[in-house]
Amino acid sequence: MSGRLSPAARGLCDAMAAVFPGPGDVAALRAAAVPGPPGPEVASVRDADAGGVPVRIYDPAPGAAGRPLAVYFHGGGWVMCGLDTHDALCRKLAAASGAVVVSADYRLAPEHPWPVATDDALTVLLWARAEAGTLGCDPGRVVLAGDSSGGNLAAVAALRAPGLAAGQLLAYPPLDASMGSGSVTTYGRDHFHTAAHMAWYWDQYGGDPAHPHVSPLRAGREALAALPRTLLVLADCDLLRDEGMAYARRLGEAGVDCEVRLHPGVFHGFLGLPLPAGRAALAGAAAWLAATP
Incomplete structure (x- = not known):
């Protein structure tokens, strides 16, 4: 199964690729990972410390109780991005779901x-459970x-701490460091x-590719x-x-109760x-998050 990008997605994909650095230069990649347009207003947004890991907490309804809490881990190949690059996305998720979002x-x-990022992810999960x-x-x-x-990182945290999370919401995650699937060939360029980017990210991240806390698959x-x-949440035109x-x-x-939402005509990061x-x-x-039992 394979598809083509929609015209709008193709135009955006080409424009982004034209200015995005190739693999190999950490500084250039980090410099290119800049925040996009601002997200919606959220009633309370504040930075905090979660057991030594900086977090940003988005609360759309301070004073409410019993809501879901999403511990969010940003993308960026484990080498770039941070709280600011994913601020708008976390704002949108909190505003649309009514849940508190803790961005790590x-x-x-x-x-x-590896395994530093996975240790940080587990630390934030444990903190979120304690502070919920x-x-x-x-x-x-x-x-x-x-x-x-x-x-x-979300998938690995769930594996490392079975029973502590009520759900995992995974958007186009890398799950196998061997990169041996057919979509790598179809959509790898x-x-x-x-x-080439994905292989370089894996090399920077390290760890044994066969270890399930590296490759959850x-x-x-x-x-x-x-x-x-x-x-x-998957993109059809994604390696x-x-x-x-x-x-x-x-x-x-x-x-496991698992739902796949495969979106046609779009690429990684959509x-x-x-x-x-x-x-x-x-x-x-956001609706799936809000419905967390």
Whole structure:
């Protein structure tokens, strides 16, 4: 199964690719990862410390109680981006879902290779569970969420702490460091996020590619069976598409409530982009988050 980018997505993809650095220069990539247009107003936005990891807390309704809490991990190949680059996306998610969103500023590779980011992710999850009541949330409704490499961190945190999260919301995550799926060949060039970039990101991140806390797709059935309800948001024209589909199949075989939303005509990273599919996907993800039991 493969598709083509929509005309709007193709134009945006080409414009972004024309100014985005190639793999190999950490400083240039970080300089290119700048925030987009601002997101909506949220009643309370504040920075805090979560067990030594900086976080930004988005609360759309201070004083409310019993709400879901989303622990969000930003994308960027584990080497770039941060709280500011994903500020608008987190604002939109909080405003649309009514949930508190805690965005984690985990340490980046290559200065801090695997498993540092996964340790930071687990630290923030444990902090969120402990502080959920204070934040007006139900500690039993904590959801792990993230896009791209942040989706990988969310999936790994769920594996490392079975039973602590009520859900995982994963947007086009890298799940297998071997990069052996068919969509890598189909969409590894000319679709903004290239196979060359992904391979370089994996190299900077490090870790054993066969380890399930590097490649969650390699996790055993017993570990997968302990995972919470899952939403996978995937782009059809993305080299990581088939990894996501394979993970969904494995979760389903292990008895996990897993839903896949495959969006046609768009490329990796579309969730935060000014495209109809991006707006629809974000609205759907927010509704799924709000419905966390």
